[in-house]
Amino acid sequence: MKLDNIIYETKGKKIYRDGDKVIKVFDESFSKAAVLNEALNQARVEEIGEIKMPKIHEVTVVDGKWAIVSDYIEGKTMAQLMEENPDNIDEIIDKFVDIQIDILSKRSPLLTDLRDKMQKKISSSKLDATIRYELHNRVNGMKKHNKVCHGDFVPSNVIITPVGDAYVLDWAHVTQGNGAADAARTYLMLTLEGKEDIAKKYLDVYCKKTDTAKQLVQYWMPIVAASQSVKGIPEEQELLMSWATIADYQ
Ligand SMILES: Nc1ncnc2c1ncn2[C@@H]1O[C@H](COP(=O)(O)OP(=O)(O)OP(=O)(O)O)[C@@H](O)[C@H]1O
Ligand SMILES: [Mg+2]
Known part of the structure; x- marks a missing residue:
């Protein structure tokens, strides 16, 4: 080697x-x-x-x-393609969402339940107890779903080969759960990368193609933000804290 x-x-x-x-x-x-x-x-x-x-x-x-x-997968990541082809951004986002929807159509019963993973992350976050309590309740309020959720579905984790096949990388965070949670995570990661415009377009396309209410994806946002905060990346904390506490807990 x-x-x-x-x-x-x-x-x-x-x-x-x-x-x-x-x-x-x-x-x-x-x-x-x-x-x-x-x-x-x-x-x-x-x-x-x-x-x-x-x-x-x-x-x-x-x-x-x-x-x-x-x-080794030959090709370019969708992140590279987005940067190199700003005029084709809509088409690339469209394909990106189709790939995510295809993954969400799969089942793998031995994967961790997304809700269990989120509960553990909320527990180990530095959020105060009142907020953690509300976030735990939020997750508890969601019923079991069993869609394969990549967990880090971002453009840099998809390689398009020269013949146009899409290969998905980086399965460290995969779980089974609700597609809206996976979409919330994608939206969050795009936003943290400073790609707010792409994040917004992505969310529109995801919700349209899957006939999902945006509120459902937004429901998961404080949860995925709390989960990401556990990584402790200093430059992300301000945004994550504001997202995790966005709902009115008073
Ligand atoms: N099998 C592969 N074939 C070709 N390129 C790869 C492969 N695996 C990884 N890469 C390249 O390395 C990059 C990072 O890989 P990967 O997503 O597996 O790591 P990572 O753990 O996600 O790192 P990060 O935490 O920064 O996202 C990919 O975006 C891709 O450019
Ligand atoms: Mg990666």
């Missing part, structure tokens, strides 16, 4: 290309359980057999660090 061609680097993670494979190497800030969980989630979705995604070949240790080896 050659680690001389780095293609992506972010906090705690490096991604290398070696021929037709990529090696995602995690530093010590990621526990063994976190890495195995990412691989397990990806394997569960792979087993559905209907979603185009890089296949996992190995979970291993390189230089004392956990690593996941999977297929």
Whole structure:
């Protein structure tokens, strides 16, 4: 395994290309359980057999660090395509939403329930007890849904190949639950990236195509904001706190 061609680097993670494979190497800030969980989630979705995604070949240790080896996917991410083709933004968003809807049409009964994940995140957030109480109630008020929710469905996690196939990456956060929650998460992530215009267009298209009331997606916004706040990224906290407390809890 050659680690001389780095293609992506972010906090705690490096991604290398070696021929037709990529090696995602995690530093010590990621526990063994976190890495195995990412691989397990990806394997569960792979087993559905209907979603185009890089296949996992190995979970291993390189230089004392956990690593996941999977297929290299040739192409451009939808984030790149959006930047390079601002005139085609509507068409790209349309395709982006179609891919999310296709994922939401799948089922994988062993995945974590999205509501359980959100409850844990709310509990470990730094929000005050009154707000946590309201957010827990909000989640409890939602009935069980079993749609495959990617959990980080953003344009940089979708690669379009030269022949136009869409491959979806980064299944670490996948759960089963309500599509509106997954849409709220996408809207939040686009907003945090400073892409408010794209976020708004995305939400319009998602709600139109799935015949979902925007209020339903908005209902999940404080919850997904509370969940994201747990990551503790300083520059995100102000926006996340305002979203998490947006409902009137008085
Ligand atoms: N299998 C792959 N084939 C080709 N490129 C890949 C592959 N996996 C990752 N990449 C490239 O690396 C980038 C980051 O990968 P990935 O989404 O798996 O990491 P990440 O954990 O999401 O990092 P971040 O936390 O910044 O989102 C992708 O946007 C893509 O450009
Ligand atoms: Mg990613």
